[in-house]
Amino acid sequence: MFMRTAFLKVKIKHFLCLISVFLIVVVSGLFTHLLEYDYHTDFKYPYDGDIHQSLLQLQQNQVPDIAPINVYNYEYVIKSKNKCIVEDQTLRLVYIIKSAPENLDRRNAIRKTWGYQKRFSDVEIRTVFILGVKLGMQDKINEESLQYHDIVQANFTDSYFNNTIKTMMGFKWAITHCTNAKFYMFVDDDYYISTKNVLRFVRNPGHYPEYVKNYKFNKDKLMEFELPDDVRLYAGYVFFSPPHRHYFSKWFVTLNEYPFHMWPPYVTAGAYILSHQALVDLYYGSFYTQHFRFDDIYIGLVAKKVQIEPFHCEHFHFYKKTYDYNFTIASHGYSPTELVRTWTQQKSSGNA
Numbered sequence: 122m123f124m125r126t127a128f129l130k131v132k133i134k135h136f137l138c139l140i141s142v143f144l145i146v147v148v149s150g151l152f153t154h155l156l157e158y159d160y161h162t163d164f165k166y167p168y169d170g171d172i173h174q175s176l177l178q179l180q181q182n183q184v185p186d187i188a189p190i191n192v193y194n195y196e197y198v199i200k201s202k203n204k205c206i207v208e209d210q211t212l213r214l215v216y217i218i219k220s221a222p223e224n225l226d227r228r229n230a231i232r233k234t235w236g237y238q239k240r241f242s243d244v245e246i247r248t249v250f251i252l253g254v255k256l257g258m259q260d261k262i263n264e265e266s267l268q269y270h271d272i273v274q275a276n277f278t279d280s281y282f283n284n285t286i287k288t289m290m291g292f293k294w295a296i297t298h299c300t301n302a303k304f305y306m307f308v309d310d311d312y313y314i315s316t317k318n319v320l321r322f323v324r325n326p327g328h329y330p331e332y333v334k335n336y337k338f339n340k341d342k343l344m345e346f347e348l349p350d351d352v353r354l355y356a357g358y359v360f361f362s363p364p365h366r367h368y369f370s371k372w373f374v375t376l377n378e379y380p381f382h383m384w385p386p387y388v389t390a391g392a393y394i395l396s397h398q399a400l401v402d403l404y405y406g407s408f409y410t411q412h413f414r415f416d417d418i419y420i421g422l423v424a425k426k427v428q429i430e431p432f433h434c435e436h437f438h439f440y441k442k443t444y445d446y447n448f449t450i451a452s453h454g455y456s457p458t459e460l461v462r463t464w465t466q467q468k469s470s471g472n473a
């Protein structure tokens with residue numbers, strides 16, 4: 122009798138052990154990784170076909186041969202459609218900042234630091250915040266908009282997994298109401314940005330920051346550099362990484378959602394710069410790229426579709442810098458107070 126119970130106990134132990142291993146393998150996604158398709162050889166993503174002609178047709182306001190597969194259903198609540206009207210027609214830079222209705226303190230910190238439109242008297246900059254809607258907040262947002270004229274809002278629910286809609290709303294707004302800029306920078310509202318370094322970077326992305334060091338930021342010499350108008354710049358901190366298959370990850374994706382072993386190269390969503398032509402191509406490309414809920418991955422998927430190679434620059438930091446901001450373009454994770462403090466310091470050191 123004793124023997125039998127002991128034997129049974131051992132058996133149960135083994136069984137539980139096996140079950141645990143099985144669960145760990147499943148939950149951790151080890152098993153899922155085995156079932157993934159090879160990104161390098163098998164990648165395709167709907168719409169799967171030649172969209173070249175249709176992209177041109179869309180850009181020329183014609184009915185495209187192929188009907189778009191991805192069209193968002195929202196309408197503007199606040200349009201700010203006169204934001205980019207300027208006398209000499211062109212803007213140098215437009216900040217399109219992803220914010221949430223409740224983040225008034227972050228927007229105010231940005232308004233008085235890097236988002237300040239008149240930072241440089243000879244450079245035309247515009248700043249807008251893009252928002253969805255939140256219950257019970259509309260009166261406040263309307264008031265804020267009347268005061269600052271820098272809100273663009275549409276009627277989708279403001280939430281993390283609606284970020285792709287928010288981002289693409291920003292693209293659409295830029296294409297329809299602010300098409301006269303050379304560069305667009307998309308930024309989250311918890312970032313430190315150095316406008317000075319953004320402007321230096323877009324002058325000569327391929328040689329930033331060496332060229333600044335060499336020329337000691339002499340304005341006249343810098344004028345010699347200028348990217349051509351049709352350049353397709355999609356720049357920031359570039360990742361080429363595998364999807365999370367770990368069940369409890371915030372970024373967990375199923376094979377059904379995305380079956381390949383790598384994401385396409387993408388720029389982290391917190392801060393990236395687009396030239397005008399890149400904005401145009403990505404916007405129209407999105408009509409033929411199936412929606413994906415992570416906005417940075419989605420832009421990466423669209424970029425692959427329209428064959429834009431993301432440009433990597435290590436001076437876009439997705440963590441908080443603690444020292445040496447000299448060539449920092451973007452840095453992540455600032456409370457409004459930290460932002461104001463850091464930016465004020467850096468401005469007086471000549472780095473912002």
Ligand SMILES: *[C@@H]1O[C@H](CO)[C@@H](O)[C@H](O)[C@H]1NC(C)=O
Pocket residue numbers: 194195196276277278
């Ligand atoms: C937003 O506007 C669209 C277009 O008018 C409408 O179809 C949709 O239901 C609205 N969404 C919400 C959440 O109100």
Ligand SMILES: *[C@@H]1O[C@H](CO)[C@@H](O)[C@H](O)[C@H]1NC(C)=O
Pocket residue numbers: 276277278279280282283
């Ligand atoms: C995204 O917005 C739509 C439209 O307002 C809404 O129906 C949906 O619930 C939102 N999604 C999330 C995850 O909030």
Ligand SMILES: *[C@@H]1O[C@H](CO)[C@@H](O)[C@H](O)[C@H]1NC(C)=O
Pocket residue numbers: 445447470471
């Ligand atoms: C950064 O800038 C500060 C102030 O302009 C200067 O003193 C320092 O030497 C610079 N650091 C580097 C690494 O260039």
